[in-house]
Amino acid sequence: xxxxxxxxxxxALLTPAAPALAHFQIIYTxxxxxxxxxxxxxxxxFSHPFDAGHTMDMGEPEQFFVIRSRGENxxxxxDLLKTLKPITxxxxxxxxxxxxxxxxxxxxxxxxxxxxQPYYEPEEEAYIKQNTKLIVNVGGEPGAWMEPVGLPAEIVxxxxxxxxxxxxxxxxxxxxxxxxxxxxxxEIEYLNHEPLLDKKAFAKKxxxxxxxxxxxxxxxxxxxxxxxTFGIPKAGWWGFAALDLDPEYTYKGKKCSRxxxxxxxxVDMQ
Amino acid sequence: xxxxxxxxxxxxxxxxxxVFFLFAGQAWAHTPLCSCYDNGDGTITCEGGFSDGSSxxxxxxxxxxxxxxxxxxxxxxxxxxxTFNKPEEDYKVVFDGGEGHRIEINSKDILE
Numbered sequence: 001x002x003x004x005x006x007x008x009x010x011x012a013l014l015t016p017a018a019p020a021l022a023h024f025q026i027i028y029t030x031x032x033x034x035x036x037x038x039x040x041x042x043x044x045x046f047s048h049p050f051d052a053g054h055t056m057d058m059g060e061p062e063q064f065f066v067i068r069s070r071g072e073n074x075x076x077x078x079d080l081l082k083t084l085k086p087i088t089x090x091x092x093x094x095x096x097x098x099x100x101x102x103x104x105x106x107x108x109x110x111x112x113x114x115x116x117q118p119y120y121e122p123e124e125e126a127y128i129k130q131n132t133k134l135i136v137n138v139g140g141e142p143g144a145w146m147e148p149v150g151l152p153a154e155i156v157x158x159x160x161x162x163x164x165x166x167x168x169x170x171x172x173x174x175x176x177x178x179x180x181x182x183x184x185x186x187e188i189e190y191l192n193h194e195p196l197l198d199k200k201a202f203a204k205k206x207x208x209x210x211x212x213x214x215x216x217x218x219x220x221x222x223x224x225x226x227x228x229t230f231g232i233p234k235a236g237w238w239g240f241a242a243l244d245l246d247p248e249y250t251y252k253g254k255k256c257s258r259x260x261x262x263x264x265x266x267v268d269m270q
Numbered sequence: 271x272x273x274x275x276x277x278x279x280x281x282x283x284x285x286x287x288x289v290f291f292l293f294a295g296q297a298w299a300h301t302p303l304c305s306c307y308d309n310g311d312g313t314i315t316c317e318g319g320f321s322d323g324s325s326x327x328x329x330x331x332x333x334x335x336x337x338x339x340x341x342x343x344x345x346x347x348x349x350x351x352x353t354f355n356k357p358e359e360d361y362k363v364v365f366d367g368g369e370g371h372r373i374e375i376n377s378k379d380i381l382e
Contacts, residue, residue: 037305038381071319071326073349107305107317141303141319 022187022217023056023119024049024239025130025261027112028195032162032237032265034138037106041197044099044114045089046130049239050216052193052202055089055096059117064101069143070108080112090201092193100197109143110136113151118251127256130241134263137162152177153245153260158227161264166235170264173227174242180226184242188218188230191237191263207236232266239263300324304365304373308356308382315353316375318346318365326350330366333357 026045034040044064047055064084069075080101089098103110112134118127131151137143137160148156158171174184193202210216222228222242232238239261246258301321306314318326331352333341341361346352357377365373 036381037307070317071323071350073325106307107303107319139303139305140301140321141317142321142323 022048022189022241023121023128023130024189024241025114025116025132025259026191026195026239027114027132027134027263028191028197028237029134029136030197032134032136032263033140033267034105034136037104037138039102039104040136042101042103042112043087043089043195043197043200044084044101044116045195046096046098046116046119047089047091047202048189049191049193049237050189050210052092052204052206054093055091055098056119057097058099058119059097060084061099061114061116063113063115064099065113066103067111067113067144067149068105068108069111069145069147070106070141071143073108073143075144075147087200090199092202092204098200100200105136105138107139107141108137109145110138111145111149112136113149115151118256120254124255126254127251128259129251129256130259130261132261132263135161148175148178150178151260153242153258155240155242155260155262157262157264159264161262164232164264164266166232166266166268168232168266170230170232170238170240170266171227172240172262173225174222174245174260175226176245176258181222181242181245182224182226184222184226184228184245186220186222186228187241187243188220189216189239189241190234191239208234232264235266235268237263237265302326302365302367302371302373304363304375306363306375306380308380309353310382312356313353314356314363314380315351316346316363316365318350318352318367326365326367332364332366334362334364336360336362 028043029040046058064080067075067077083101084099087100088095114132118129131153154175155172174181192206242260244257249258304318306316326346329346331344361377363375
């Protein structure tokens with residue numbers, strides 16, 4: 001029995017631990033809160049942000065648009081699908097198909113919204129579709145950052161995702177077809193390797209090290225009103241993915257996890 | 271958004287309102303914001319507002335020579351924008367939201 005156990009232990013050591021990291025749809029631009037307007041570069045990458053691991057091939061997105069709002073002016077939507085150019089994004093372990101774009105911004109809030117083509121995950125024999133929002137502000141004048149965009153699955157922020165100090169909390173409300181999802185499961189990852197837009201790759205250097213897998217991918221749940229709260233321990237980008245919000249949802253006859261993702265950035269007080 | 275603010279104010283008790291009056295300067299402080307952009311077609315558009323999201327519609331706008339002589343005057347429109355023909359000489363744009371709410375932008379800082 002002892003021999004069997006030690007053999008098993010050896011086997012366990014030899015077998016790499018299955019990473020418990022989550023898929024995250026990323027919309028990245030270097031600064032979420034800009035002082036001045038101008039042209040900004042954007043990258044759309046489907047990857048594992050904490051370890052900059054396996055980057056999945058993205059198909060052509062179903063929708064990519066921006067909603068601009070400034071002060072009390074009515075929000076205005078602009079389709080950005082035709083601005084997308086295919087790129088190859090390099091992670092620490094592979095490269096995958098991704099997209100890039102650029103867009104000229106002036107003052108106010110810009111809510112970039114992506115509805116990707118569902119991604120087929122062979123191991124799970126199921127699809128993943130992560131509707132993703134990135135909210136950028138120029139000049140400090142707020143707009144309609146707190147309003148739902150109307151995506152089928154969506155996280156609506158209850159704090160400006162671009163004005164968080166390190167140590168603040170970030171709150172969001174998880175919606176499916178505009179209605180709160182009580183008890184929604186939310187995975188959280190830190191963008192631990194800086195995305196380098198000029199190199200179309202993640203930086204090799206990690207900002208932090210997780211003492212154990214549970215710290216790399218954190219899981220929390222929304223309350224009965226679909227609201228979640230997260231205390232922000234470190235400056236940088238944090239991604240929130242509310243998972244499988246519509247358990248009956250299918251794509252091409254297979255199960256499809258309908259997820260909602262939002263990104264926020266915290267800055268140190270200094 | 272405006273409605274939301276009103277309903278929040280309705281819920282406040284008189285005591286709170288009094289406190290707000292005492293500290294009105296701080297409690298209602300909002301920073302004026304104005305940025306101007308060269309539209310590339312011989313016109314300049316300035317966008318104004320306040321850091322609490324309130325509108326700058328109706329705020330007086332002036333375009334002045336560097337010595338203060340007024341080149342043209344107007345006001346922020348319904349969407350808090352002010353567009354004017356780009357003067358040939360150096361100029362500055364003045365967003366005049368009253369005392370403490372005034373912003374000056376030099377033409378050299380206005381980019382496309």
